[in-house]
Amino acid sequence: MLLINMELKTKSLILRELKESDAQSIAENANNVNVSKYLVVVPYPYSLKDAESFIHSTMEAAKKVPRTQYDFGITLGNEREAVGMISVEKIKIEDGSCTIGYWLGEGYHRKRYMTEAFGRVIEFSFMELKLNRINIAAFAENEGSNTLIHNAKFKLDRTLKQHVRDRATGSLHDENHYHLLRKEYKI
Numbered sequence: 001m002l003l004i005n006m007e008l009k010t011k012s013l014i015l016r017e018l019k020e021s022d023a024q025s026i027a028e029n030a031n032n033v034n035v036s037k038y039l040v041v042v043p044y045p046y047s048l049k050d051a052e053s054f055i056h057s058t059m060e061a062a063k064k065v066p067r068t069q070y071d072f073g074i075t076l077g078n079e080r081e082a083v084g085m086i087s088v089e090k091i092k093i094e095d096g097s098c099t100i101g102y103w104l105g106e107g108y109h110r111k112r113y114m115t116e117a118f119g120r121v122i123e124f125s126f127m128e129l130k131l132n133r134i135n136i137a138a139f140a141e142n143e144g145s146n147t148l149i150h151n152a153k154f155k156l157d158r159t160l161k162q163h164v165r166d167r168a169t170g171s172l173h174d175e176n177h178y179h180l181l182r183k184e185y186k187i
């Protein structure tokens with residue numbers, strides 16, 4: 001199955017694949033250590049050039065058949081700018097599995113936007129991509145992300161102690177690994 005230029009809607013958001021014109025807004029929102037300190041690969045500071053090359057890499061990945069990732073920019077209703085990201089990555093057709101990752105600009109936190117986006121992308125992974133298992137990892141101290149994951153009924157597989165450094169601050173983190181199976185999923 002080849003799904004291209006995907007757009008997913010929720011009550012307040014449109015999730016759509018990234019384009020070159022998102023670079024400015026992605027750079028502005030990702031260039032914040034309160035966001036990147038919870039992400040493994042995002043550097044701080046984060047420049048316009050970083051955003052451009054990241055967006056380019058997602059556009060190249062989108063051409064792969066079969067697709068192994070979908071990178072959605074999070075946009076608010078009719079506004080065009082992507083103020084965060086949610087990605088379905090590491091799609092393994094043979095295992096029916098994927099990993100979800102996400103972030104939102106700090107000015108948009110705690111408005112239930114990621115609850116909406118995460119719910120829609122879980123639905124997309126199970127119902128449209130027909131995957132069987134979603135994996136997700138969050139630093140143990142990331143209260144917001146762990147709450148979001150618990151609310152979506154993911155189960156904790158294990159906590160890996162001092163497992164990973166974030167690129168923004170270089171700190172080492174304990175990391176919680178979770179999963180959700182399609183048979184456990186209810187819309």
Ligand SMILES: CC(C)(COP(=O)(O)OP(=O)(O)OC[C@H]1O[C@@H](n2cnc3c(N)ncnc32)[C@H](O)[C@@H]1OP(=O)(O)O)[C@@H](O)C(=O)NCCC(=O)NCCS
Binds near residue numbers: 108143144
């Ligand atoms: C984690 C993140 C995506 C949450 O997005 P959000 O849109 O603010 O989350 P929501 O508003 O949908 O809230 C979801 C739940 O988490 C709770 N929550 C959100 N942020 C929180 C925080 N900083 N501290 C404690 N609880 C928090 C909310 O109260 C809500 O819980 P409830 O439904 O039980 O009331 C956002 O804070 C973010 O982008 N952080 C930086 C990057 C990051 O951590 N990415 C995830 C890496 S695993």
